[in-house]
Amino acid sequence: MYETLSEFIDYRQIYTDGSKNALSTSVAFYDLSNRFGHGYKISTLASIYTAEAKAIFLALEYIEKQVLHSKWIIITDSMSVLMALKNNTFISSSNYLIQEIRNKYYHLCTIYGKDIIFIWTPSHIGVFGNEQVDFG
Numbered sequence: 388m389y390e391t392l393s394e395f396i397d398y399r400q401i402y403t404d405g406s407k408n409a410l411s412t413s414v415a416f417y418d419l420s421n422r423f424g425h426g427y428k429i430s431t432l433a434s435i436y437t438a439e440a441k442a443i444f445l446a447l448e449y450i451e452k453q454v455l456h457s458k459w460i461i462i463t464d465s466m467s468v469l470m471a472l473k474n475n476t477f478i479s480s481s482n483y484l485i486q487e488i489r490n491k492y493y494h495l496c497t498i499y500g501k502d503i504i505f506i507w508t509p510s511h512i513g514v515f516g517n518e519q520v521d522f523g
Contacts, residue, residue, distance in 0.1 A: 395504065398458040401446045404510075405438025405465070407431075414442040416449060425449070439465035440484040443505075447491040450501060458502045464510035472505065 392400070400419040406412070412433045415426025429441060446461050453459075463469065471485045495501040 392460065392506070395458070395460055398460045398502075398504065399453075399456050400460050400462060401449070402508075403439070403442035403446050403461060403463045403465075405435055405440070405442045407433070407435045407438055412438050414438050414445055416442055416446040418449065436465070436467055437484060439463065439468045440471075440482070440488060443468060444484060444488050444491060447488065447495060447503075450503065451491070451495055451499065457500055460504045460506055462506050462508050464508055466507050469505055469507055 402417045402419065403415070405414050410431070411428050412431050412435075413426055413428050415424060417424035425445070426442075429438060433441070443461060443463060443465075450459050468485070471482065472488060492503060495503060
């Protein structure tokens with residue numbers, strides 16, 4: 388991951404995470420440059436996949452409000468959500484959150500001129516931003 392991130396030195400990094408246990412389901416993001424994060428609980432009926440997707444959508448909403456910066460990397464440990472975003476089949480398009488992420492991404496890139504890249508990172512290996520969002 389560090390080799391990939393080093394190619395994007397002038398990009399702002401946002402880490403996302405969704406989590407689920409027997410009592411709650413939560414989503415969060417963490418902006419490494421601003422040392423700012425936000426998270427909240429969602430329905431306990433939501434799957435971990437939904438939580439991970441919602442966290443990415445939350446990060447995109449945050450990026451939309453950041454007018455001073457145009458280059459962003461969203462770093463997630465959810466390979467399944469990234470694969471769904473990349474895949475254009477009906478199954479991946481039928482999930483409303485995947486479609487909402489695609490729509491928001493398109494809007495941010497075309498209307499606001501943002502340059503947004505998605506990168507996968509393994510979870511729980513000591514990456515600072517990922518550990519911060521896990522505590523969010």
